[in-house]
Amino acid sequence: MIRINVTSVFVDDQAKALAFYTDKLGFIKKNDVPLGEARWLTVVSPADPDGVELLLEPDGHPAARPFKDAIAADGIPYTSFAVDDVFAEVERLKGLGVTFTQEPTDMGPVVTAVLDDTCGNLIQIAAMKPA
Known part of the structure; x- marks a missing residue:
């Protein structure tokens, strides 16, 4: 059986995104792993902390920002x-x-x-x- 584990949203600034998605929307930080200049940074719903993670993914790829x-x-x-x-x-x-x-x-x-x-x-x- 296939299930959704992680989905992502492209963000222009991971720190700003983390603040917005936690302080405003109410998600909680799940993972924060340094990966060079970026981080594997995920948030989850406090109603389901072991559920689907939202990756706050940097939009640095050339196709991401125009999209x-x-x-x-x-x-x-x-x-x-x-x-x-x-x-x-x-x-x-x-x-x-x-x-x-x-x-x-x-x-x-x-x-x-x-x-x-x-x-x-x-x-x-x-x-x-x-x-």
Whole structure:
């Protein structure tokens, strides 16, 4: 059986990304391994510390920044995170100074919002509506 162990998001600055993803979004640091100029730097949800890790991957590869810039310019989120209540999470995050490019939006079976992670990415948060 194949399962997701690590996924990544390209970031322009690992220290800035770690601060944003922990201090603002509430993830916790899982791994921080020096690898020359970069680090193997992962965060996890405190609700599932042994679950899927998010690698805060440097965007130094020549293809990474043009890709990030293009999808952000088109308003496309790089990834999506689940929350229980999008409206409450947007209010909490705005209180911490997080900028949203899309306010909570009813999309039928799901409510979504999109935030700027300050590291070159748009990130969607989403909650399934009760049946």
